[in-house]
Amino acid sequence: MTINQEKAISRREFLIVGAATISAAGLAACAPKATEAPAEPDEPTEAPAEPTEAAEEPTEAPEEPTEAPAPVEPVTVLMWKGPHKPAGDETELCARPTLDEFEADNPDIKVEFEETPWGEYNEKYTAAFASQTGADIYYMAAFIGRFAPNLLPLDELIESSPIEHGDFFEGAWKDATVNQVTYGIPWITSCWFLMWNKKMFEEHDLDPDNPPDTAADFLEACQTLTHDDQWGYSVQTNNIHETKRWPVRWGGKWFNEDYTKCTIDSPEAMEGWQFLWDCFNKHQVFMPGDMAAQEPGPYGFFRDEIAGMFVAAPPHMKRLREEVDWEIGVGPMSKGAAPEPQGRYVYGGTGSLSIAGHTENPSACWEVIQYLETEEAVTSWIGCLGHHSSSTKILLYPDDPQMVAAREAMEFMHTEPIKPWLEQYRDIWTANTEAFLLDLVPLEEGVQDMVAQIDELLASQ
């Protein structure tokens, strides 16, 4: 038998060898880095027979002064935060000036800051935590419930620091705590409130200085404001912050105590849902859902005097004041059937500062966080954003009556459940709420469907 020395390798053979080589390379790459073996001494070091005697005379000082040790390279930590866009360029206007102050006082720590857009944080944070890379310091909002296992527990650090629990709103700690472990230091606490166009109110003989007090007053104001191409109120049917609060204002609760069942189909909750549905579909005093959902959104429609009222956060008001020439009314949301504070519940939440579990510089991160909690840093950064601090001791805008009113509305703050399933729960309720508010399914059926889906989600946890 002759053999062809030039015979080409078969595809199968090549694949086998190729796969084996790549797998070997992959395994080699995944293997932990080998630590260098210490250089072996030529001979084993002998223990000294006797303790070394102390020098009888002090050693002479060297003739020439020794060189100063080379300056230590500053530790660099990376901070990620979702931007609060209504305030403008957060990095340039708010973050960098604050962090520059910190760096001036702490030359051994350098802080790099990156904005992580809200629309992308899920994939960015997921990829970062899955690969144990990414930032050292994170600004965490309600999604802390999902990422908590990848964060550093802070309870011990808090105990040994000047940070006092009592200096913050109690609800703020709730938003930074998962399974009784604290993973964040509350920083920004903000809640929504009602805004109204005082000029439009005056033109329609409504009281421009006070918001509609009850749901009945609210409906009446909406009816008065609605005509032609103008509506009393504007909100998206799938707004993740607002529409879910209506049944709560009537006394409903989304969950039972242990989060095993969705209870937002209770009779009182159904009354709230019915009120909301009526405003959209029966009275038609809310901007149609399909229009409010599109550009420029409720903010733009309120700004352009197409809607007389809407609810939003302080940064929206801060920006609005620069864009309109009429006066904005600020106050608590009109009260539903439930007693206060529940009757006026609006969305609110706390953003806290957390440290990544994988960071190589936890103490530097802690230094940065402690600085960011000082009044100076809070004023410089959070004050620039137009938000409120989570600290009960820091009042950022004492001379601004609208911001003071917005802060007072925090009394009616209704937070999200800090659970790993928050995003899926949000999708379920927004899609279902949208379906019945757009009148695709009857209200009762839509609510029952939603409750069934949320119950399935809870059961799967």
Added chain:
Amino acid sequence: MEIPLSAKTADGRPDAQASGKPTSSIWAAIRNNLICYGCLAPVLTLFFIYRVLPFFWAIGLSVMEGDVVSQNKLYVGLKNYGTLATDRVTLKVFSNSVKYVLTSVPLGVIVALLIAFLIGNSLVRRPGLYRGVVYFPILASGAAVAQIWSYILAPRYGVLSYLLSAFGLSRLALLSNPRTALYTLVMINLWRGIGFNVVLFMASMLGIPDEIKEAAVIDGANGRQVAMRIIIPLMRPVILFAVVMGTIGAFQMFDLVYVMTSGGPAYSTATMVWYIYNYAFRYGNIGMAAAMGVVLLLVIAPISFIQMRVLGRTFEY
């Protein structure tokens, strides 16, 4: 052990392959073609790492439960597949994806063929300009296209609303109406991607020898008959390519949904890949995402196979 004579090479060296030791032959072949394999190695390595490994990895993940950021994932067998079969949102997104494919693929091929005929046969003035205009949207990113169309379609301030109101028509909220949102996305994606098929079809059309068309004309065929019985059948391989790629692309529709509608209103534009993304990155259940990915593969693969069997018969000019 003595090697039999028959297992020796012409110059008397043992034939390792015949003696049941294939590796030395493999190594000999690799040695002889070292440069070729060396050139191929980087690409194959990347292909293996980024295509082959994730494929098997995804199958493995599909029988697990847990967040991708979690170190501990539970083995749950086929539970994820069972959940998919009963989850009402999954059924909805699957049905949306099928609707999307059934409308976007035929439209993408038929409209592109028509445009290619018009431009390729110089039935319009300045065909070069039209070719550029039709191809231009492909150069824009999905996010940019989404943003542009969001403004065009805005019910109150959008250009379309303005034009409609000039004709006394009422405002349309195409993207926020569950009955029209999905088909609006089909039209936007058609606008964005049609140029690719047009260029493809024109290249194929220009490659058909003139003699064939002239012979048909001499035999008495009119323009329509030449198009339907000569040109289109001869373009079949390219049309097959467009159909298969269009189908795969349509099943993988994600960017416009993500940017323009987030799957809404009321899941009316939610597609399978959008749902996979949500499970992987937002809901923290990588097992469900992987199971949906496997199901998507099981849907696309046979459809592509059937399309290739039906449209892919060999032909000669």
